[in-house]
Amino acid sequence: MTTSTRETRIVSDPDVPLVRITREFDATPAAVFRAHTEPDLLVRWLGPRGLETRVDGWDCRTGGSYRYVQSEDGEEYAFRGCFHDVRPGELIVQTFTFEGMPDAVALERMAFEELPGGRCRLTCTSLVDSFEGRDAFVASGMEVGVVQGYERLDEVLAAG
Template identity: 60%
Template sequence: MTGTDTRQNDDTRIAADPALPTIVISREFAAAPERVFRAYTDPDLLIQWLGPRRLTMRIDAYDARRGGSYRYVHRADDGTEFAFHGVFHDVRPAERIVQTFTYEGSPDEVSLETMVFEDLGGRTLVTTTSLMSSFEARDGMLASGMEGGVRDGHERLDELLRGTPAAAEHRRIAGVFTERVRAVPEGGWDAPAPCEGWVARDVVRHLVEWFPEFLKSGAGIALPKGPSVDDDPVGAWTVHSEAVQALLDDPATAGKTLSNPHIGDIPLDTAVDQFYTADVFMHTWDLSRATGQDEVLDPEKCRQLLTGMEPIDEVLRGSGQYGPKVAVPADADVQTRLLAFIGRQP
């Protein structure tokens, strides 16, 4: 790329072409073009990343289609507002956006922005070219401090696309459970499980049945249904687990809330992490014990759960979700103490 490159110590590249009154901005994101494009065109996602962190954002209109228009306002803590508007000339899903851009503080200055989304095989390079009316207007834009806002917004978008800690934790915990599910030996699905009256198949049944109802009643979200656990426990678990992961990977999930009469209102991703992913982790031991597989759990996760559960012992016990605690030596390892706390015979 020719011209002055104002790249700093991050992944955003900003360049001014000496031959044309343009600003070219590029950055790679660790997500497929479809996800990145959606973050650029879905107002529920756009509001979570566009612009500097120090400003809040209000979207008055955002119709991302050819002939559609947009208007949004950034607001500083002192009440100062910065409004922008434009018209979409071309919108090609996961490929290209062409729009005008006007800062209402300088209403006579209109630039033409072209955003190209390039598939890098699981990553996306977004290149935005802003064509302005003159070199003076271009240089004035660069001098206005726009670079800091662009870099800040890109960092926020990168965080949004990479997902929440809850998404990463579910991927890790559910991944181990999936390994156990796939390794159940022939005839093993009817082997007795540590939970009274359960067989191995019922461990999967429990997870794929209670959570969808919890999610639907509390957040109005319906997960896709897989085959019957009786007919195909591996298939049932796979469809369910992938659906939960997709929910957590969706950037929109971070802005949603789950409401439950027992726990109140709680961010959706937090609710999944605390109530469901933790359940998957503990039931990994049940399935492993029932089917003769590796029973060792992550000790740090065991410690985290036990630390959070011990102070609310009576509440948990009263819920009926756990049986009576099992007595174990005081110097028992943390996995043994966690299993004993939830009523399992280690």
């Protein structure tokens, strides 16, 4: 296990029910994009340490859909959504639903920006339908999963 030197910034917008996550990686936008779109890579880094991820369905293309399940100590948490726009190395727009709260659908946008030196800045925004929903999303422990997940992604990217 390695410790990341990169900061994950998570900001709740005061004017709209949106969370913005920004993180830089020592890898190209194409490599970071690939880790978000190929299920065999995704299961190696998504979520906090200690959770196991299983992909039940994955059709990562504009108009496609996905479903994955994370488990720990016999508990399972399922997530699903639809891909609205997938542009390789550049952008993913998708919906995101935790099946335990099926009425709380987020619209997510992930932009992969090329930085000097073959690096990437990933900016993710999650828009939900209310400030209460956004605050519940943030209070759910999302920060731990995002920070640890991106640390794990650093490890996957470093391994090639």
